Amino acid sequence: MTNETVLEALKNVTYPGFTKDIVAFGFVKDVVIEGANISLTVEITSSADEVKQQIIQEATIELKKLGFSDIAVNIKAPEAPRQMSNSISGKNIAPHVKNFVMVSSGKGGVGKSTTSVNLAIAMAMQGKKVGLLDADIYGPNIPRMMGVADQRPEIQGNKVLPLKAYGVEIMSMGSLMEPGQSLIWRGAMIMKAIEQFLRDILWSELDVLVIDMPPGTGDAQLTLAQSVPVTAGITVTTPQEVSLDDSRRSLDMFQKLHIPTAGIIENMSGFICPSCKTESDIFGMGTTEPVAREYDTELIARIPIEPAVRIGGDTGMPVVYHKPDSETAKRYQEAASKLLSFIDKVNAQGGVSNEAIQPTTPAGVSACSTQAAPKEETSGGSCKTGCGCN
Numbered sequence: 279m280t281n282e283t284v285l286e287a288l289k290n291v292t293y294p295g296f297t298k299d300i301v302a303f304g305f306v307k308d309v310v311i312e313g314a315n316i317s318l319t320v321e322i323t324s325s326a327d328e329v330k331q332q333i334i335q336e337a338t339i340e341l342k343k344l345g346f347s348d349i350a351v352n353i354k355a356p357e358a359p360r361q362m363s364n365s366i367s368g369k370n371i372a373p374h375v376k377n378f379v380m381v382s383s384g385k386g387g388v389g390k391s392t393t394s395v396n397l398a399i400a401m402a403m404q405g406k407k408v409g410l411l412d413a414d415i416y417g418p419n420i421p422r423m424m425g426v427a428d429q430r431p432e433i434q435g436n437k438v439l440p441l442k443a444y445g446v447e448i449m450s451m452g453s454l455m456e457p458g459q460s461l462i463w464r465g466a467m468i469m470k471a472i473e474q475f476l477r478d479i480l481w482s483e484l485d486v487l488v489i490d491m492p493p494g495t496g497d498a499q500l501t502l503a504q505s506v507p508v509t510a511g512i513t514v515t516t517p518q519e520v521s522l523d524d525s526r527r528s529l530d531m532f533q534k535l536h537i538p539t540a541g542i543i544e545n546m547s548g549f550i551c552p553s554c555k556t557e558s559d560i561f562g563m564g565t566t567e568p569v570a571r572e573y574d575t576e577l578i579a580r581i582p583i584e585p586a587v588r589i590g591g592d593t594g595m596p597v598v599y600h601k602p603d604s605e606t607a608k609r610y611q612e613a614a615s616k617l618l619s620f621i622d623k624v625n626a627q628g629g630v631s632n633e634a635i636q637p638t639t640p641a642g643v644s645a646c647s648t649q650a651a652p653k654e655e656t657s658g659g660s661c662k663t664g665c666g667c668n
């Protein structure tokens with residue numbers, strides 16, 4: 279019996295919540311074989327007991343099949359879990375936040391804000407300290423969706439205290455402006471605003487800050503990725519091919535910005551009719567999985583169109599909190615667990631650094647703006663900055 283045979287067998291043990299196995303993730307260490315005895319270590323940082331138990335149980339079954347009788351599967355955290363994402367090299371202007379999650383999409387109106395709200399609350403319900411930053415400066419929807427549209431934040435010196443609802447700290451341009459006001463800003467001002475949201479808001483020591491992005495791939499995304507190390511990116515899409523085309527751009531952006539992709543949320547995937555509770559296909563379903571595979575990531579949830587989701591957004595009573603028994607709420611909770619496991623995994627493997635994507639343009643000038651980029655790069659498509667310029 280060789281180590282290779284053992285590793286081959288352990289490829290049947292998937293990391294809970296993912297389609298990849300524990301060998302592919304590189305979690306299996308220190309395999310020692312002595313006759314019918316085997317011991318090995320699986321190095322994960324997930325604190326969830328059920329994750330540990332499931333791995334032990336499934337690995338034991340596989341090893342028994344190989345004929346081992348004395349089996350020791352030890353689960354342990356990597357020794358000195360290397361620096362967390364917030365302390366690694368690169369730039370971090372909000373070091374008291376442990377992990378940043380960027381919720382993005384190529385297309386508008388696919389459900390980024392709805393996803394951000396429900397994922398943030400789900401993680402808070404699972405015991406994490408969570409913040410929700412609305413980085414959609416032109417179209418801030420988070421205050422209404424979180425039920426804090428009438429509240430104004432308290433100012434402390436030259437800093438601002440976040441609002442709080444459903445156990446989540448919140449900040450949005452919508453909370454700083456009069457209702458219905460519009461902003462007509464250049465890219466450089468958007469960049470400044472994003473930086474201030476990270477630097478001048480008195481966020482607590484958060485486990486996770488979820489950041490709801492404006493649609494597309496531009497200044498806001500690039501500035502965020504350059505200002506803080508983003509631990510995980512989530513792309514939201516609807517199942518139609520036209521939306522998927524745009525989601526590829528979003529996934530490509532994560533890669534260019536060195537943001538580990540936690541996965542895709544297929545939103546408006548089927549319709550749950552409130553009277554009959556059956557699920558029917560409207561925009562198509564299951565179209566997202568091949569795209570996930572293309573980008574070596576996962577489909578982390580399929581969220582159906584459910585009137586309660588829209589009503590929850592409009593009334594500031596998010597479905598995950600107010601209708602916890604609904605199918606949609608359960609799927610958001612599951613997606614939140616997968617996201618937390620993914621964050622654990624990224625940190626276990628050394629965290630993230632944004633050193634490689636620091637700006638080469640002068641401060642305050644957008645790398646995407648036509649002023650900053652050389653002529654030939656602005657004439658068509660990418661400006662090679664990873665920001666997908668016009």
Ligand SMILES: Nc1ncnc2c1ncn2[C@@H]1O[C@H](COP(=O)(O)OP(=O)(O)OP(=O)(O)O)[C@@H](O)[C@H]1O
Binds near residue numbers: 492
């Ligand atoms: N699964 C769903 N079921 C029913 N309604 C939904 C669902 N997801 C989103 N909606 C509704 O669709 C509308 C658009 O969603 P949302 O504002 O979250 O999209 P967005 O991607 O953030 O849009 P934008 O690009 O404008 O920021 C909202 O009214 C929301 O309540």
Ligand SMILES: [Mg+2]
Binds near residue numbers: 390391392419490491
């Ligand atoms: Mg939005």
